[in-house]
Amino acid sequence: MKFVMPRFDKAQVLVIGDLMLDRYWHGPTSRISPEAPVPVVKVEQREDRPGGAANVALNISALGAGVSLIGLVGEDEAGSALETQLASARVNCQFCTSNDEPTITKLRVMSRHQQLIRLDFEERFAADYSADLQQQAEALLPNVGVMILSDYDKGTLSDPQALIAQARMAGVPVLVDPKGSNFERYRGATLLTPNLSEFEGVVGVCQSEQELVAKAQQLIEQLELEALLVTRSEQGMTLIRADQNEVHFPARAREVFDVTGAGDTVISTLASALAAGEPLDAATGLANIAASIVVGKLGTAAISAPELRRTVNRELGAERGVVSDEQLLIALDDARASGEKIVFTNGCFDILHAGHVGYLKHARAQGDRLVLAINDDESVKRLKGEGRPINPVERRKTVLAGLEAVDWVVSFNEDTPERLLEQVRPDVLVKGGDYGIEGVVGGEFVSSYGGEVKVLSFLDNCSTTAIVEKIQSKD
Known part of the structure; x- marks a missing residue:
């Protein structure tokens, strides 16, 4: 039941x-x-x-x-x-x-x-x-x-x-x-x-x-x-x-x-x-x-x-790991009742590499709990083109849920996570990249209720696209 x-x-x-x-x-x-x-x-x-x-x-x-x-x-x-x-x-x-x-x-x-x-x-x-x-x-x-x-x-x-x-x-x-x-x-x-x-x-x-x-x-x-x-x-x-x-x-x-x-x-x-x-x-x-x-x-x-x-x-099964939207909101209610600070980040995370691991560890350090929202397969295809993702969404979620830094993994089918952000209302929104805070999708919404928006850097020379191109070049 x-x-x-x-x-x-x-x-x-x-x-x-x-x-x-x-x-x-x-x-x-x-x-x-x-x-x-x-x-x-x-x-x-x-x-x-x-x-x-x-x-x-x-x-x-x-x-x-x-x-x-x-x-x-x-x-x-x-x-x-x-x-x-x-x-x-x-x-x-x-x-x-x-x-x-x-x-x-x-x-x-x-x-x-x-x-x-x-x-x-x-x-x-x-x-x-x-x-x-x-x-x-x-x-x-x-x-x-x-x-x-x-x-x-x-x-x-x-x-x-x-x-x-x-x-x-x-x-x-x-x-x-x-x-x-x-x-x-x-x-x-x-x-x-x-x-x-x-x-x-x-x-x-x-x-x-x-x-x-x-x-x-x-x-x-x-x-x-x-x-x-x-x-x-x-x-x-x-x-x-x-x-x-x-x-x-x-x-x-x-x-x-x-x-x-x-x-x-x-x-x-x-x-x-x-x-x-x-x-x-x-x-x-x-x-x-x-x-x-x-x-x-x-x-x-x-x-x-x-x-x-x-x-x-x-x-x-929602204490940690892969969750549905509904399970995530229940878990977040409990975390907030315990005074925990919620961090949110998102991405495709198609092929997990050292840059991802370091970034997620850094993101988790911004609070007490990390919510990782990933694009589903159709969303990745629209963003990255034919041939992507390399790994289907269920496999990506399973691998990411195994990381110590990640508390909950949830997927979304839109091009951006704005719908999820409106439900989660994180204390901190984190995004990896080299652009300014004003360019973070959902940043304006999070700032509107007093949340923080932070941009973190990936490790140098780590890129899923570069890894895929390198593999393809050897074929």
Whole structure:
């Protein structure tokens, strides 16, 4: 399956669910308490992280998508801390405040990278707030592409049917991260994302792939869903849709450190990609890649767009080497996100010689990444005449991609690379030759947005044309 990074900046997602504040107190322990046989921890570091539905929203924002978050908090310091953290991450918080129940808070005391104890501060939220949540959702639904219900069975989603009906009326797909064994409460949703244990808790143990798919199809029909995405840990994830063949996405993680928050990563990436216009297959593939990243980290973590983009680039084979226009632009987005300076040069490079190698090395030294655009065969023929190129474009690209100085090789079929330049917008445009900067094709465009234009010299006595003439003279 071909993966493309979506335009997450064009996506808007609404998340509704149970909000939590995850607190971590870290410190060393070197003695046992005289009061009881327990270790004494000297707290030296305190850390707060959004949890539950708040972590889903944080993941969406980290991808660069717009996100609004609806949920319940207490009128307390923990609720204020949660809202402050989320607002600083560009999450639009639309919280309902309870005077009776506290903000759900989980305090973990950590020492030497181990959790010694977890203290939970929570009371189940009453169903009285359902009307308030629906009112908040009604105001936001017209401007979102996908709605997520993130259910941790803490009382926020006491009436999911009302929210699903609102979204369907607005034409907004509903993705649900379910909880418990009563999936009937999510009837009419677009897609559920249970893990295998949750799925088998509803349909019974599945002894084979065929049985899993058959039971999923039955559940889809029974609950009037469009699809189920069953996440299966080291076995990847399986997408099942009504009257279609299942699609299995194998696990991609090379090393698993912590599965905490992986479900949040899956649904947030899936929703963001769908809201950005990606089809369900491709969006699920991206969610699977994102999950492979997050399980390689310790604790609950958000996946950034550059992290996901780098992994997508590896899938496309676009970290270095021969690329298409589309692959090049994806790779450049990642390079720029890392603060790298982009250099661009172009030419025919028909027969590679020492002059080319020295020139490309010098060009690469002008920045951090070198894009080499070469004329395709028809373009070379128009410029150089009959009998050229000696080497077809695919061979030229392969040889050039093997040079240490070259990051990406792309071809173009026009006489000049101006179309590519307008897409790439390099920081530095380099051209080899003995003419002035004013003669560099595309130089005026690059200078117009503040880019640099440089002319470098080839090594003396190195010329493809001279090499060809010398060979021909010996015939």
